[in-house]
Amino acid sequence: MKITDASIHPYPVGDSTLARMALEAAGLGFDSIVAIGDVGHRPDGPEVLRGAVISAASQKEVIKQVREPAARRADVVYVNAGDISFNRSIVTLKGVHVVRSIHATRRNAFDHVAARSAAEHNVAVDLSMAPIIQLRGTKRQRALQRYTDILSLQRRYGFPLTISSGARSILEQRSVRDLRGLCALFGMTGEEVSEALSSIDRITRPDQPVKVVR
Amino acid sequence: MKPRPPAMRAKRRYILARILPYGVAWDQKQVYLSVIEAATSLWGDAAIGFAQPAVVFCDGGYIVVRCRRGTEKDIATALATVNAIADARVALRTVATSGTIHALRRRMKPIRPLSEAGEVKFGETYFTVYRYPRQKVDLVEKGIKHQKSLFFTEVDLEER
Structure with missing residues (x-):
């Protein structure tokens, strides 16, 4: 089980x-x-994985960008979340590993349909700690609300979660213990945090059926 | 005034945290204000009024935050949300929690630059170079106000 910071x-x-x-x-x-x-x-x-972020307005654009060399070289491909129909479609795309920036979307942009599809396609939702650490007041409250909502969907449908610091500096990186405390703010248990921190490994190397090598 | 008997005093806990970046002498009052701002913003006035956090030590890149016993996890979480002290970007790394300051003093390992500060030029900007153990190199822009900091390693600096 590898404890991974999902984006820096x-x-x-x-x-x-x-x-x-x-x-x-x-x-x-x-x-x-x-x-x-x-x-x-x-x-x-520590092992360094290469991540690529796709920011697009439509599913077509995402498909195009997933095929580009930068995304193909990446170990983990992230797509910035958008509106409800966009989110429902991107979780079904091959080559997309994680949906990120969910805190910046409108309420219910990631709904039960997207959650079910994400669970079926083993696509994770990223919970960035940056808004909780950097923001104050209503903006942070909104991020906490969104994460609480995502957590309730995750408990129902079982799609993977990832936790990231979103750090641009060593001053923005936080310890595993700090992340546990921050995730407890929106009701995540210690076990759920451990699972979320180790989910990148499971997403990039999913369980495969046993092959007989001759 | 006669002090309260020990059995009637509120039990306290002390949290040791390291301040990043290294090598800056922080004003205890400014640190306190930042901690209180972060904690109140996260937990609210009522919870922080109950927890009674206070910065009781600030030296050598470490701070000790005192709080009421039972609230230390909440205060440690609030310390993780501290971004700045007096407009300077910082991070507080919780090291340990204890019932006595004495126990925490044993955990304080002063972090000092390995050698004399050097100088390096990136583009048009001059930076002062501070070298720390484990090949860490901090570059601080030369100037009077709002200096930019870069965090490199020895290898990164050689490659440039």
Whole structure:
């Protein structure tokens, strides 16, 4: 079971290099991290997975971008969530692993139909801790509401969840213990947090039927 | 005034947290204000009034936050939401929780730069280089106000 921070944004997007963020992640209790963007040289320490984010307005655009070399090279492909019909369609697409930025969508944008499809296609929903850490007031309350809603759907339909810091700096990375505390704010139990932190490994390497090798 | 007998005093817990970035001397009052702002914003006035958090120590890159026993998890969660102290970006990393400050002092390992600060130029900007253990390198933009910080490793710096 690998504890994974599902998305970080190293230098030049952020102010910390991938090697430094990997060093920090190891100290914070992570076994692997998903770096968004061009990873380049993979540093020693925790395993670094390559992530690609697709931001599109329609399903057609997502299909086109999933086939592009940048997405094909990536270990984990994320799609930014959109409206209700968009979310329902992207969870069924081959090559899409995680739906992210769910906190930025309208209420009920990820509904029970999308939840059922996500569970069937083993597509995860990402819970970014960045809005909980960075935002204050009504914006944070809205993010907590969205996460509570996602959690209730997850308990009913069983699609995978991932937890990410969304860090652009080592100052935005949080420890596994901190993430447990932050996830408890919207009612996640310790066991659910552990499962969500290890789900990237299960998404990228799903269980396959046993093959006989001769 | 006669102090309360020990049995009537509220039980306290102390949380040790490390402040990132290293090497900055923080004002205890500013740290307190940031902690209170984060905690009140997260849990509300009533809960924080009950928890009574206070920064009782701030030195060497560490702080100790005192709170009422039973609220230490909530306060530790609130510490994770601290982003800035007096407009400077920071992170607070919870190290340990204990019933005495004495026990926490043993967990404090001062983090000091390995050598004299150097200098490096990226594009048009000059940065002061601070080297720390485990090949960590912090670059702080030279200037008077709102200096940009970059967090590299020794290998990253050599490759540039």
